[in-house]
Every structure is written in structure tokens, then in C-alpha cells.
Amino acid sequence: MKLLKRLSCIIMLFVFGIVMAGCQTTETNKVVEKLTILTINDFHGALEETNGEYGIARLANNFAEVTKNSEATVIISAGDMFQGTAISNYDHGKTFIDIMNEMKFDAMALGNHEFDWGLEVMQAYQDGDKSNGEANFPFLGCNIIEKSTGQLPKGVKEYQIIERGGLKIGIIGYIGYGIEEDIAVKMVENYQFTYPTTAVANVAKKLRTEENVDVVIAVGHEGTGSNESIAALTGDSKVDAIINGHTHTRYSGTIKDKDGIDVPYIQTGSAGKYYGVIELSINKDTKKVEGGTAVTKSNKTGAKSKNIEKIVDNLVEETAPVFKRVIGVATREVTRYDGASWAATALKDYANADIAFINIGGIRAQAFPIxxxxxxxxxKIYEIAPFDNALKTVKLKGSDVKTLINLFTTSLNVTKDAINDEIYIDGVKLEMDKEYLVATIDYLFDNKDYPFYKGTDQVTTGILFKDILVDRVEKDQTIK
Structure with missing residues (x-):
């Protein structure tokens, strides 16, 4: 009798377990009415707080709060995440990768600055070797082509598929056409970027017809340039939401597709000051997207993730002896353009050149004002000039120097007489046939669109521009 009772209890528990498992499966597969997409772009290594505001720990908490209050959430980056601050550059973004894993990012489109250390650095985060750091999310770039093979580079994917909220979601990554111009020649010479819309259309069709996804999201390291054409894609190539980056602007909106459905698009500025929230409305019966909205939200204040804060604090402590060393004090407010002219002059003086040229893009806006x-x-110097650009010198004729003066930021010893269309270096009129010793950075020198390559006595020093700036501040005890 006791045996029968025991068997009955076991059977009842077994049946109860099956029923509960069925309930859990049903709950997991339940189709949501709203799919939330959290976005960030162009974070540029801004892990630390700025005067008690912003920072990755605060962003992590904001993401967690939105996720907690949403039916289903996807987290996506539009690229340029790592390069830009001393502590992020310190380990080539390895700690930042760990943080993104902790925050459960689902995918990231590659940006131009992911090429800054050589694409092989990013590829190492996708090689399966956890000893050198490993991303738990893919790097996407469906239109990044390796010239030697005609294929995607190793470690780069066209798309990622995830299942969330009862939906099968395809995420396509791309980079803007022509953005090769924003990458040092030696770092991008083996790759080409094809037209985004064509590539996105082909991948979206594959996702819908072969992978049977319900939702397609396009994330591109590009401004609004391709948004209209991507939103206009129809049928099996249809895209339901677009995430932008690269231009460091903040905007959000919708574009009506040919069926009158709102396709949301968004970009969140830079340095983690804002993040994006896209909400897609889902038809629970068909699993089709019936429209969407997009808004940017401030990351300025609020609680911080304790786990992420600890990771950042440990990195700051580890690097403090090098990076927190005070080398000077600003004697007046310094704007970005003040800083650019000062930096070009420091380059000229270090090289004992007649004139120096730098690009304003290499002097980062987020570092100013001081x-x-x-x-x-x-x-702070590494924030001003984070890239690993190195000094090069060359002798150029005055006619080529004049061309460059009209293109780039120059050292402070250059003046212009706009009325008479004359240029003076150290108070002496520029002579078109005379040779001048010119200092610049390899990012500009190696670009054949500019006349540096035509000059004589070309010298590659290997000396980093940012280290020259550190030396100059140490010498002057300020930024003059």
C-alpha cells in the first residue's frame, strides 16, 4: 500500500513538472506587443564620469532600468566604442569589451575607429581565445570587404540573429560608404566599403527568406545618408528600424515606408551623454512590425551600476600612475580651436619645421573646453589627441604649402592677408617656388589626396603626436 502511495506521489510530481515546463515554455515563447531596442554610438572610451555625470556605470544602470520595465529588450552599438580616452586605449578596449559583455550587448557595427589599432585587434576579440579578451557579441559589417578575398574579413559578420520576446530578430551591420577616408591609409588599405543599401537589402532578404526572421534591424556607422533608401526597401528586403552613428549628432525620428508604416531611426551624439530607445509595435498574431518610435534620453544623472563602477575604478587605479599625472595647469580657458592651433605649433617646434599641419578631427571636441x-x-592630453598618429616631415614648395594652408589647421606662425590674398610665415611672405620644411602626422601624410607625397627629404619619425604634446605641456607647464 505504501509503495502504491509513493508511486502515486512520484507520478503526480512528474506530471506537475511537465505541466510547469509547458507553462514556462509558453511564457518564454509569448509574443510581445512592444520590442524595445537600446542604442549607443561613438562612445569613444568615455568610461569615467565627467564631473560626477555620465559614464558607463550610469549607462549600464539606465539600460538595466529600461530592460526591467520592458517586455523584451535588444541592446545594440553603432560603433566607435573604444578609441578615445587613455584608460580605454590602455588595453585596446579589452576592459570595455568585458563591460559590454556584462551589459549584455547583442551586437555592434564596426566603426572607422575600430580600425585605428589595425583590424586584427578587433579580430582577436572574436577568435575564441578568452586569454586575450573575447566579445560575447558579434562585430557586424555586411559591406566591409577584404580586397584580397572579396569576402568579409575574419571576425566580421553580416548579421546576428537573436530570439527575444517570442520573436526571431535579425540585426544587420554596415559602415558608411566612403568612410575609408576617415581611417589611416595603412589601416584600411586592404579593405573597401561597398554601398550600404545594396548590401543591407541583400542581407535582409536572406534573413527573411532563409532564416525566417520576424524583425530586421539595420545598424550602421553612418549618419542619415542611407536612411531614406534603407527605409524604402520593401517585401523580403524590408527593414523595421535603423540605428546610426559616426557624425556625433543627436536626433531621432521616423520615415514612412511605402506601406505607410513608420520606420524609426536614431543617433545619440557621442561619449555616452545620451542613449537611444526605439520601441517597435508588434502584431502578436502575425509577428509583423506595425510601426515604431525613437527617442534619445540623457545619461547625465541617476544611479550607477555597482559592478560596472568597480571595473572602471579598478582600471583607473591601475593606470593612475601614468595617466593621472599632472603636467600643467590651464592659465586661461582653452577652446577646441585654440587647442588645435597650439597642438600644430607644438608639432612644428618639436620638428624644428617652418610650418605644421594637422586636421581638426584629430583634436577631439569632447576634451574641450579646458x-x-x-x-x-x-x-587629458590623450583625450585631446587619442589617436596613434606619428610625426612625419617633408620639404614642399610654397605652392603646395598654400594648398595645405587652405585645407588644414596650421601652426600659429602663419598669418593671412585676405585682401591681397597673401600668406606669411613668421612674418615673411610665402614664396611659391621656395622649399619649406613641413611637419604633419602620418594620417594626413599617407593620404595621396594631399601633396605631401610630392615633396623631398621625407622623414618618418615614429614619434607619437600625443607624446609630443605631453612633452610640450611639461615644458611650458600649461597650454599656451
Whole structure:
């Protein structure tokens, strides 16, 4: 009798377990009415807070709060995440990768600055070897083609498929056409970027017809340039939402597709000051997207993730002896353009050249203004000029120097007489046939669109531009 009772209990527990498992499966597969997409772009290594505001720990908490209050959430980056601050550059974004894993990013489109250290650095985060760091999410770029093979580079995928909220979701990554121009020649010479819309259309069709996805999201390291054409894709190539990056602007909106459905698009500025929230409305019966909205939200204040804060604090402590070292104090407020002219002059003086040229894009806006009385650290210089650009010198004729003066930021010893169309270097009129010793950075020098390659006595020093700036501040104890 006791045996029968025991068997009955076991059978009842077994049946109860099957029923509960069925309930859990049903709940997991339940189709949501709203799919939430959290976005970020062009974070540029801004892991630390700025005067008690922003920072990755605060972003992590904001993402967690939105996720907690949403039916289903996808987290996506539109690229340029790592390069830009001393502590992120310190380990080539390895710690940042760990943070993104902790935050459960689903995918990331590659940006131009993911090429800055050589694409092989990013590829190492996808090689399966956890000892050198490993991303738990893919790097996407459906239109990044390796010239030697005609295929995607190793470690780069066209798309990622995830299942969330009872939906099968395809995420396509792309990079803007022509953005090769924003990458050092030696870092991108083996790759080409094809037209985004064509590539996205082909991948979207594959996702819908072969992978049977319900939702397609396109994330591109590009401004709005391709948005209209991507939103206009129809049928099996239809895209339901678009995430932008690269231009460091903040916007959100919708574009009506040919069926009158709102396709949301978004970009969140840069340095983690804002993040994006896209909400897609889902028909629970058909699993089709019936429209969407997009908004940017501030990351300025709020609680911080304790786990992420600890990771950042440990990295700051580890690197403090190098990067937190005070090397000067600002004697007046320094704007970005003040900083650019000063940096070009420091380059000229270091090389003992007649004139120096830099591009304003290499002097980062997020580092400014520098307030009067503010301490200048090594970290601040690396924030001003984070890239591994190196000094090159060359002798150029005055006619080529004039061309460059009209294109780039120059050292402070250059003046212009706009009325008479004359240029003076150190107060002496520029002579078209005379040779001048010119200092610049390899990012500009190696670009054959500019006349540096035509000059004589070309010298590659290998000396980093940012280290020259550190030396100059140490010498002057300020930014003059």
C-alpha cells in the first residue's frame, strides 16, 4: 500500500513538472506587443564620469532600468566604442569589451575607429581565445570587404540573429560608404566599403527568406545618408528600424515606408551623454512590425551600476600612475580651436619645421573646453589627441604649402592677408617656388589626396603626436 502511495506521489510530481515546463515554455515563447531596442554610438572610451555625470556605470544602470520595465529588450552599438580616452586605449578596449559583455550587448557595427589599432585587434576579440579578451557579441559589417578575398574579413559578420520576446530578430551591420577616408591609409588599405543599401537589402532578404526572421534591424556607422533608401526597401528586403552613428549628432525620428508604416531611426551624439530607445509595435498574431518610435534620453544623472563602477575604478587605479599625472595647469580657458592651433605649433617646434599641419578631427571636441585653472593630466592630453598618429616631415614648395594652408589647421606662425590674398610665415611672405620644411602626422601624410607625397627629404619619425604634446605641456607647464 505504501509503495502504491509513493508511486502515486512520484507520478503526480512528474506530471506537475511537465505541466510547469509547458507553462514556462509558453511564457518564454509569448509574443510581445512592444520590442524595445537600446542604442549607443561613438562612445569613444568615455568610461569615467565627467564631473560626477555620465559614464558607463550610469549607462549600464539606465539600460538595466529600461530592460526591467520592458517586455523584451535588444541592446545594440553603432560603433566607435573604444578609441578615445587613455584608460580605454590602455588595453585596446579589452576592459570595455568585458563591460559590454556584462551589459549584455547583442551586437555592434564596426566603426572607422575600430580600425585605428589595425583590424586584427578587433579580430582577436572574436577568435575564441578568452586569454586575450573575447566579445560575447558579434562585430557586424555586411559591406566591409577584404580586397584580397572579396569576402568579409575574419571576425566580421553580416548579421546576428537573436530570439527575444517570442520573436526571431535579425540585426544587420554596415559602415558608411566612403568612410575609408576617415581611417589611416595603412589601416584600411586592404579593405573597401561597398554601398550600404545594396548590401543591407541583400542581407535582409536572406534573413527573411532563409532564416525566417520576424524583425530586421539595420545598424550602421553612418549618419542619415542611407536612411531614406534603407527605409524604402520593401517585401523580403524590408527593414523595421535603423540605428546610426559616426557624425556625433543627436536626433531621432521616423520615415514612412511605402506601406505607410513608420520606420524609426536614431543617433545619440557621442561619449555616452545620451542613449537611444526605439520601441517597435508588434502584431502578436502575425509577428509583423506595425510601426515604431525613437527617442534619445540623457545619461547625465541617476544611479550607477555597482559592478560596472568597480571595473572602471579598478582600471583607473591601475593606470593612475601614468595617466593621472599632472603636467600643467590651464592659465586661461582653452577652446577646441585654440587647442588645435597650439597642438600644430607644438608639432612644428618639436620638428624644428617652418610650418605644421594637422586636421581638426584629430583634436577631439569632447576634451574641450579646458577651464582656466584646470589641471592638465596625461589623460587629458590623450583625450585631446587619442589617436596613434606619428610625426612625419617633408620639404614642399610654397605652392603646395598654400594648398595645405587652405585645407588644414596650421601652426600659429602663419598669418593671412585676405585682401591681397597673401600668406606669411613668421612674418615673411610665402614664396611659391621656395622649399619649406613641413611637419604633419602620418594620417594626413599617407593620404595621396594631399601633396605631401610630392615633396623631398621625407622623414618618418615614429614619434607619437600625443607624446609630443605631453612633452610640450611639461615644458611650458600649461597650454599656451
Amino acid at each position: 577651464k582656466q585653472g584646470e589641471e592638465i593630466t596625461v589623460s
